[in-house]
Amino acid sequence: MIKILLDAMGGDNAPSVNVAGAVRALNADKQLKLVLTGREAEICAELAKHKYDKSRLEIVDCPDVIEMNDSPTEAVKRKQSSLMAAYWMLKKEDDICALVTAGSTGATIVGGQLILGRIRGIKRPALCPAIPNSRGGVTLLVDCGANAECKPVMLCQFAVLGSAYARAGFGIKEPKVGLLNNGTEEHKGDPLRQETYKYLSQMKGINFIGNVEGRDIMLGECDVVVADGFSGNIALKSIEGCGKLVLGVMKKQFTSSLSAKIGYLFARKAIKGMRAQLDFNKFGGALLLGLKKPVVKSHGSSKPETIANAIANAAAIHRGRLVPAVEELLDGEDLNFAVDDD
Amino acid sequence: MIKILLDAMGGDNAPSVNVAGAVRALNADKQLKLVLTGREAEICAELAKHKYDKSRLEIVDCPDVIEMNDSPTEAVKRKQSSLMAAYWMLKKEDDICALVTAGSTGATIVGGQLILGRIRGIKRPALCPAIPNSRGGVTLLVDCGANAECKPVMLCQFAVLGSAYARAGFGIKEPKVGLLNNGTEEHKGDPLRQETYKYLSQMKGINFIGNVEGRDIMLGECDVVVADGFSGNIALKSIEGCGKLVLGVMKKQFTSSLSAKIGYLFARKAIKGMRAQLDFNKFGGALLLGLKKPVVKSHGSSKPETIANAIANAAAIHRGRLVPAVEELLDGEDLNFAVDDD
Secondary structure (H helix, E strand, C coil), X not given: CEEEEEECCCCCCCCHHHHHHHHHHHHHCCCEEEEEEECHHHHHHHHCCCCCCHHHEEEEECCECCCCCCCHHHHCCCCCEHHHHHHHHHHHCCCEEEEEECCCHHHHHHHHHHHHXXXXXXXXXXXXXXXXXXXXXXXXXXXXXXXXXXXXHHHHHHHHHHHHHHHHHHCCCCCEEEEECCCCCCCCCCHHHHHHHXXXXXXXXXXXXXXXXXXXXXXXXXXXXXXXXXXXHHHHHHHHHHHHHHHHHHHHHHCCCHHHHHHHHHHHHHHHHHHHHCCCCCCCCEEEECECCCEEECCCCCCHHHHHHHHHXXXXXXXXXXXHHHHHHHHCCCHHHHCCCC | CEEEEEECCCCCCCCHHHHHHHHHHHHHCCCEEEEEEECHHHHHXXXXXXXXXXXHEEEEECCECCCCCCCHHHHCCCCCEHHHHHHHHHHHCCCEEEEEECCCHHHHHHHHHHHHCECCCCCCCEEECEEECCCCCEEEEECCCCXXXXXXXXXXXXXXXXXXXXXXXXXXXXXXXXXXCCCCCCCCCCHHHHHHHHHHHHCCCCEEEEEXXXXXXXXXXXXXXXXXXXXXXXXXXXXXXXXXXXXXXXXXXXXXXXXXXHHXXXXXXXXXXXXXXXXXXXXXXXXXXXXXXXXXXXCCCCCHHHHHHHHHXXXXXXXXXXXXXXXXXXXXXXXXXXXXXX
């Protein structure tokens, strides 16, 4: 049995979407137990609409809800909120393996750092989405928003975290790691990139393939792309914007004439396959890496399917032994060469 | 008559593609004169394959060619190269309006700064592609790679340059300007973004709408997105990668079964419309802004159509009076508040 926490109140359409996602995940994995934190009455009203194995679902009543625009540092003090109560349980209860939330990103990061805590040696947690790529697999982009300002040692640790995720989550033994830069040549970029390049080349446990460009996130050869949280965020959201535009244009064009509509009917399966291959929600969200247990942060606008995917992904990552993989990789590295002043 | 220079030797498939593009541009615009720089014999051999008005095409023989991996600072000294010879003519000859090249980006930037020169008051030139957006128009992303490291005053000037391009190239009277950031709230980002936000808000001639995210480049409301060259480059290439992936997946899916192939036949026009709406080459490349005359930098892998579009775009920008628009906008601003130490 794997026991996973779900913040039932996080996200734009909570708790209805969260509860529907929880039920879907429970029905798909008989080895799964879920603990939902949030307003019990609201959760029960939603649960009444579904069929599921009641013995594998537990509710912890939390009267308080953190909103998207609450200050994260204030939010972390609200122990009776669905998110922070979940973090306290995740910290204290050994049999709980992971947390899934679609709530505020800032509060999720701060709560993770201050309540759950980081893996020994890790300076900062990092957000890491799995982005579909042209090889039919995924590229892990780390960091994509937790740390706007970075030092070389942090980027080196992101390489460790991303490599561990590639192993634990996707069974890639020697994940290829690239450094996101404005060109592929060794000397490219600002001093942060130039220094990090040097350090990454020296790391024993990291399969560093050099600088990569924005296009390589979806088209390239590497499994892990290391970035500061600022440019990683720009990359991720630029890709999301492009994907959304394409789907919008496609919809418009395929309803633009009778002939196009007929074409759509014949090609429906192909178009569905296309959408599936470009599906950003396959893994339910970004993994918050570097904490003592896996935390999956889903999009605020998640659908039931997204939440279910996030729960399944959290379970898979725990089964793949993410945290031990991070510790093992970190143990083998001498990051003193990249030590900074904080 | 508008007289434009084309570096006939720049790019992966020069001079054949460049010459084909030049002929296409000449045939489309009877008000156009072209001067091609490069190896005369090779250019003539290519020209022999085409029909065009010989009275409107001139060749300047340049024996030397700058390659993609030549050092830009060395390249700028090679006055007999097709690119630098073009820059010298652009500087000296009043009747030549603009330059188009598909050659090395680095050499194009350095040549522009050192030979042609910047508009008075402009600290650095910036690369600015026009990216298709969901409103059916374009978003101008400035800078996308000329300046990896930026200061607030540079970003403020990019806002001026982008606004002038939106006016001169696309007839947008009061272009909306956004600052590329990792969130839309005012306090978001690193100190560079926070300071720039403050300064942009104070600029009289800039219609600043606040922070925008990567997704807003294609989905948002603004006409100009201001970025440092590092994150702008990441954004542009991430979008390019996503676009390429989508086209690849589409091709694969529409040939995956007989039914899909039939669907393709019926929806062919819709798919063509989709491609056209997502066409990155509509304007032939990125504009190098901030120089005394317009310079269009096309992709190294340009097709004849791309080169022709670049020439047409250069002509349109000259007709739209880009450089006077920059000077006028700059004159109205007191950028002393953003003065830095260089």
